[in-house]
Amino acid sequence: MLNQKLKALTKFINKEDIVIDVACDHAYLAIYLKENNLCQEVYASDISREALKNAQKNIQASKVSIKTYHADGLKNIPLKENNINTVVIAGVGTNTALNIVKNANYPISKYIISSNNNHEELRKTMQELNYYNEEEIVIKDHHKFYPIIKFIKSSKKDNNFNLKYGKSSNIDYYHYLLTKEENIIKNIPEQNTEEQAKHQKEITNLKKIIKERN
Template sequence: MNSINQRLQKVSQYIKGETIADIGSDHAYLPIYAIKNHLCQFAVAGEVVKGPFEAAKINVKKYGLDNSIDVKLGNGLEVLDQENNIDSITICGMGGPLIASIIEKGKSKLQNHPRLILQSNIQTITLRQALSNINYHIIDESLIEENGHIYEIVVAEYGNQFMDDFDLKFGPILLRQKNNLFTKKWNRELQALEKIKRNLDEDKHFNRLNEINKEIKMVQEVIL
């Protein structure tokens, strides 16, 4: 396997160390790519759903990587041993709240402080809050557009960081770079918020309207 989708390829660029764990590994595409391209020497592919777990095992066998990739069935970071020596953990293709819950529930498995490479589909704010809660700081971020959707990738390592509301919502690094994709993403979000606002009744949805107005103001402040 020499190629994977752009998103996973971008994620793979942040892998460091000899051992990775890919959580929610689906067909184990990322671990297979990482081993084949010498980005690491050993990988754990964790999957909670039986179907993709079986598919990952078949795939790993097909590429003759049984000795290099350990495919495990389990929820989140449960697939890691307590004394694991994982250097990088990748969690991709999920919503921010789900990734947040995986790293918060599994924080006891992070005692050797692996790098976390997280790619969320939506609500990355919750993921950034979770990183802060488990004492991780963001060292890099990037945006990638694939099939019309803009995804965020967040890379974090152990250590403290203060983030204000703007950092949490927009990303401390993305906010300072403000590239074209960033502007495109938040212009879209602004349009979506304004559409929601038009459909809300001032009396019935007073609190929700306040929240939406506050969000709109934040986004406008950043991109206009």
């Protein structure tokens, strides 16, 4: 039931964690965590009543007990009362994920985020919010790459290179980004030197990553 992305994400969850899967949709992740005893407690929430109904059906069918919340992000979820310290946000855009983090009114020690786009913005803004990218993996599922990032509460800072390209060791992912850049540059007119230089720099950087992390 659990796709490769969500399965990979469980690598960042520890036995002692009290987790909420925000944007749980089907709640497969929460069910998997509970069934396999991978954390101390798990909650699930979603903004969509329809999704939550589906989640509750799946939870019942799995014969596990998971409390669910109908909520926009973490708003009105009793984080303190439930001692929630780990928040999973997966399968939403970076803007949505960041709004959820910004609106949290309780100090969360770990966010595990796999957003669909703008990963540089995600890393930069999380850093501004004092969350450090401690580990990042990239999973390929059905021909698509999914970065999954473990952010921990810390004022430790990353360099601009890591903020831009992430910290994954998945060389296939960087080859994919490199091919994308090489295709872009092919279509830039030679006289557009500024754009040419911009994309050439991307190519140089991606080649450097591939060489260094191989």
